[in-house]
Amino acid sequence: MFGVLVEDDEYKAEQIISFLNSKDITIALERAFVPGIKKIISEDMDFILLDMSIPTYESDFENPTSRNRKFGGRDILCEMKRIGKNVKTIVVTQYSVFGDDEITLDEMNDELMQSFPDIYKGLVFYNASALDWQERLYRMIMELSLIHISEPTRRRGIS
16 A cells, blocks of 8 residues: 655654554655645555645745645645545644634544545544554554445446
């Protein structure tokens, strides 16, 4: 299986990638909205993992202060829906509330399920000091692979 992770926190990304590699799952990492959406548009993958809060561009010496997108993960889902890129997606976040309105995890999950029912498949709460996120993430990815395998396939010329 091959997935894309859009995550700007280096430690969190390393933990997710290391864990999934140990389960024979290959992950490509993008650290910001723009390179993430470019990768998602240009390549085929089995699933996508998104952080909710990501910068617009990768920060570096030339661009040290990229604007942070509080709902960058949702923005990527919007773009995927707009262009018809229907890759199953899981949000992996370490925040229990989002934005100035303090949207809870449950509220965010409900909003994403309603807005992106064909793409969004759930949320995993990441906690660096616990390991329960690993089992939940792995189980969700395995469920995605079953969905992917069991979806009806179309032959060329047949609807």
